[in-house]
Amino acid sequence: MGRVVKKGVNIRIKELKSDIGDIRDLELSVGKLTSEKWTDPSGPTPFPSVTALRNWDKKLLERYKPFYMPFCDLCCLCTYGKCDLTGGKRGACGIDMPAQQSRIVLLAACIGAATHVSHARELVTHAIEKFGSDNKLDPGGLSVEVEAPVIRLVCGIKPEKLGDLETVLDYAENQISQLLSATHTGQEGNNLDFESKVLHAGMIDQLGLEVADLAQVSVFGFPKADPEAPLVELGIGVVDTKKPVILVIGHNVPPATSIVDYLQDNRLTDDIEVTGICCTAIDATRYSPKAKIIGPMSWQLRYIRSGIPDVIIVDEQCVRCDTLHEAALIHAPLFATSEKNCLGLPDRTGDPVDSIVVDLASGKETGVLILDPDKVGEIAVRTAQAVAPKRKKVKAGLLAADKIIEFAKTCTQCKQCRRACPNDLHIPDSMKAAGKGNTVMLSDIYDECIGCARCEQACPQEIPIHSMIVSADSGRTQKETFLMRTGRGAIQDVEIRKVGGPIVLGEIPGVVAFVGCSNYPKGGNEVAEMCMEFARRRFIVCTSGCAAMSIGMHKNGEGKTPYEVYPGSFDAGGIVNVGSCVANAHIAGAAIKIASIFARRNLRANYEEIADYVYNRVGAVGVAWGAMSQKAAAIAAGFWRLGIPVVVGPHGTKYRRMLLGRADRKEDWYCYDRRTGEKVYVGPVPEHLFFAAETKEEAMVLVAKLCMRPNDTGKGRAIKLTHYIDLHKRLFGVMPDDVHLFVRNHGDIPVSMKEEVMRLLREKGWKETTIPDPTLLSDQVIRVRSG
């Protein structure tokens, strides 16, 4: 197995008796002095190189063959091009269509991984500057002993201090650089090797996620693995518009923490509203539950155009590139705070605070670049105080009813808006009705609008269509008042001990994680509906990021949100919001910790064995219903390598390839029985690794099916089949005709469905099979045989 070779002096001393005293477990390397107290033996792949886990990847890719759906028929990455790759043609460099598609998937995964790792680097650097590199990592006090499951698994180190995370980031940055280089013209030429690299990028991404959240939870006092993390306010309607309002957008929380600190230090907390969109919002509420979440990333335009925010602070990732333009339209000064997103603004980091505030408040500057997050707090608050009184008129930013009708009358019904809309919404018909004074149809579009405003860009009449949709029901946004549980962070070891057995045996029917962006095909309500369906069915439901917000934007008949109805514990029937995007590492971490804590498998640098364990035993599925970004692609890839399937919405086909199993090919579904070494048929479980579902109904049926694993006990499989069959019958109107593939013996048959299942088994000529101790790895068999 390969591993990264690090140049430089590296001395490890197990025990040394000398004149100055006895030294134990001392490791010296250039510029670093680390003590190694972790006594677990190292597995075969510490700091794995790009190809170290290629054999594992091949096992997955043999079962889950890529189905490519080119989103572009051409390659236009070099000056040979454009090259037409249709009809089996190769490009000027010799690349063919499968390799080109997987190459683009790798590019996306590298962009995603680089973004998370770079974010982690920024957080760690900031944290070290403020708190020192010796600051202890603490994701959950005594409740969390396995503090960094992904880092332990991938790197084979046990980080204890902030400074230890730098070693992880050094490695991650190195790997991303190598992976990215593989996409250069004339490098990799095989699609499956590209795919293996995609999985590697996903694994590296997961490291970045874990480092980032571990650092911020440790130093910012976020909830530490707390199932009862506070309920916080969510929605445009929760904002007190009489106060000056600050809006933070993005993912990197330090600027928001400095705002909260400044308010606290100056006893202004109750005088100024701190609101946020996207993951920075969740993390701001993890820092201070008084901060308010406006909504997922698709709320950016509608909230800014409402005129409510007095000052806008953007950091990094998923921030609209036209925010400066939109901010100027409502006369709200904008602060860019990340080197990755400078927006052409003057760097005023070194200038006196007073002069910056004066320039922004007077309108001399529409925005500034401030690269010291600690400085943002004072400038943002003082600017908000200064501009808020002048902006009172702008705060009623929504279009009045007569204005909407006036604009609608100018519509020529050219349909360019609908043809630009990602969701093909019926904008022209709504315009026609609005022109006649009926704005109901326009208002109805609001729920399914993803807030991209492509309709406006396409309109030759320059009608402000998005603003009209948001304004059509003037009271609508004010009614957005919800509660959501803020991010709790990691899963406690004790929770893993409690549910590890029931999950592995199948008695808890599955762990379903609703994550990702808000590019939904039919609105965010679908995510909430799916989430509650599985919570009601006693699955463990996890969530994070924009999906977690969409889940919170739903109320039941009693006016309660899912977070008020279901507990936040990692247990059957819980809805577990782990936090922002980077907190997705805790969901992967929970699966890894089941192998480590419950099954006592050695975690250290032992990726293949642990992934094999998770794949065969832990019935977990990710659902990224509105996945949009390259980061989402990288996050998904991290789960694939661990053997965890991911379901995306129909827009997910634009990621241009699926990883699909073939239930009809029996030969694809054999594994080893660790006890005997025999190859045994286990059925198509889990059937797919990456799948775009057309509708939420299809997604729900599939999720129930994808939770099955070869290791399920009879009782566990019967429970899982009950959910699969029940959902299939309810949503598809008929008994599934593939049940025979999942029944291994009579003990698997759900008691309440025995008659109909037996009838189907007889029709299909079903034969009993065994339940093995499953593994895809031949060396696992040998290890057991040899004791």
Next chain:
Amino acid sequence: MPVEPWQSAEVAGPKKASVITKPDVADAIIKRARRPVLIIGHLAAEIDLDDRKMLDYLLELAKKGNIPVIGTAHTGREIRKRGYTRVWILPAVEIGQRLADPEWKGLDGNEQYDLAIFAGLPYYMEWTILSGLKSFAPALKTIALDNTYQPNASWSFANISVKEWHENLKAIIEDLGD
């Protein structure tokens, strides 16, 4: 006006669908096929065509042409509600993958299909799946029967009005039994 994809930015590459200019073209393609299959997405049960749904016309077409039907997502439920039980349930991306496999013998285990008729999927999803088939199922012909131009099919209607579409579908069905 040149034929354009319905979603303006979803331009295809050098190989684009031929336009079905009159119902006879679609009829000829379907009649010529030895092993056609009809893939119906969930939108077919939502789209109104006169006082019926698009799905009703597609099922009539299936009956008339004796074409096996695959309902994607939860479309099968709607199909069965209409008393039509000869329907297979298979997700859209799965049928895409299987149609691209020359070894696949179809849902009845006999032979790979030579014509896949698509209708009723979300535009962009049908676009991407047809793109996969364009590149990786060279022996398969595809036809899109929605009223929007699908550039990655072998044949597709242009972007036509609902009225024109309705008339075309009726004519295709009528002529299919001849």
